[in-house]
Amino acid sequence: MGSGGYLARRAGLGLLTIWLVTLAAFLLLRIAPGDAVTAAIARSPGEGGLSGEGIERQRRELGLDQSWPVQYMDWLAGAVTLDAGTSLASGRPVLDELRPRLAVTAEIALFAVLLTTAIGLAGGLLAARYVNGPADTLARSIAFLVLSAPAFWMALVLIVVVASWTGHFLALGYEPFTDSPGANLGAVLPAAALLAARPAAILLRVARASTLEATGARHFLLARAKGVSRRTALSKHAFRTSMLPSTTVIGAQTVFMLGGAVAIEQVFGLPGLGRALVDAVLARDFPMVQALAVLFGAAAVVVNLAVDVVSLRLDPRLRTLA
Numbered sequence: 539m540g541s542g543g544y545l546a547r548r549a550g551l552g553l554l555t556i557w558l559v560t561l562a563a564f565l566l567l568r569i570a571p572g573d574a575v576t577a578a579i580a581r582s583p584g585e586g587g588l589s590g591e592g593i594e595r596q597r598r599e600l601g602l603d604q605s606w607p608v609q610y611m612d613w614l615a616g617a618v619t620l621d622a623g624t625s626l627a628s629g630r631p632v633l634d635e636l637r638p639r640l641a642v643t644a645e646i647a648l649f650a651v652l653l654t655t656a657i658g659l660a661g662g663l664l665a666a667r668y669v670n671g672p673a674d675t676l677a678r679s680i681a682f683l684v685l686s687a688p689a690f691w692m693a694l695v696l697i698v699v700v701a702s703w704t705g706h707f708l709a710l711g712y713e714p715f716t717d718s719p720g721a722n723l724g725a726v727l728p729a730a731a732l733l734a735a736r737p738a739a740i741l742l743r744v745a746r747a748s749t750l751e752a753t754g755a756r757h758f759l760l761a762r763a764k765g766v767s768r769r770t771a772l773s774k775h776a777f778r779t780s781m782l783p784s785t786t787v788i789g790a791q792t793v794f795m796l797g798g799a800v801a802i803e804q805v806f807g808l809p810g811l812g813r814a815l816v817d818a819v820l821a822r823d824f825p826m827v828q829a830l831a832v833l834f835g836a837a838a839v840v841v842n843l844a845v846d847v848v849s850l851r852l853d854p855r856l857r858t859l860a
Contacts, residue, residue: 559832559835564828627817632825633829636811639809640811646726647792647795657741658737662741662743663746665742667768667772681739682739684739689798689801712807728806733799737788741787744783748780749779751780752779
């Protein structure tokens, strides 16, 4: 099977994965106790309750009285035509609710991936260049410390430290870049940096190990025998070989960061998709949660497919295995 057939098969498996995500999200939400009506009553205990007849009437208006297969097929049919339905909490179309939040999460994710790639690869190459030296020891020590602490805890510590030293809070709300570039970067960059910390530490260790492993390859030894300096041989030969495992790590950690955005956005008060997911789960907003599940699942599939494409280009030998 050629690379085209391999990628087509991977894309087909990705579509199957997305469908299974929609099914799992639908079933888990229905199995959980309560629905949008009872959740709304629980959130507003002092505003008067609804009678049993009123609750049933609202459930009928929201379509929650229909059987699960009917609810699922109605939602899935709309999703295929890019109609994710109406939010049970706000009464607005789900896609209209998610569009501004998508821009926030996309900006955080973009900066986080750039920081992860730059810090992880540069740190790994530097550690391999000065293996067992002070720079290598420092890089590995920092990576170990970062991996030992969860991102949300580091975010809370950072907010407290900055507030105590400067009197200003990092979590001051989100401003679009077009409205206020300074305020936008001031809110997004700290969140992106904390989100990228753990993935960058993992990438640094993998890049260091794979680069050192590549120094034993024949092409590296041949370059050294021809008089090429160790620094040049590392950057032009060993590092290129180490890019294959590094690319896999970048893809896996990008998917991890999508999940980590839920906690980071809550800590920094950013109105992204992660915060929307938490609010929708608490409100039992079924269409919103299902749309977010599909969105996160599709993002993970696209990232993994992109990793496959890059891997095939980095290592032509994989094309024969495909």
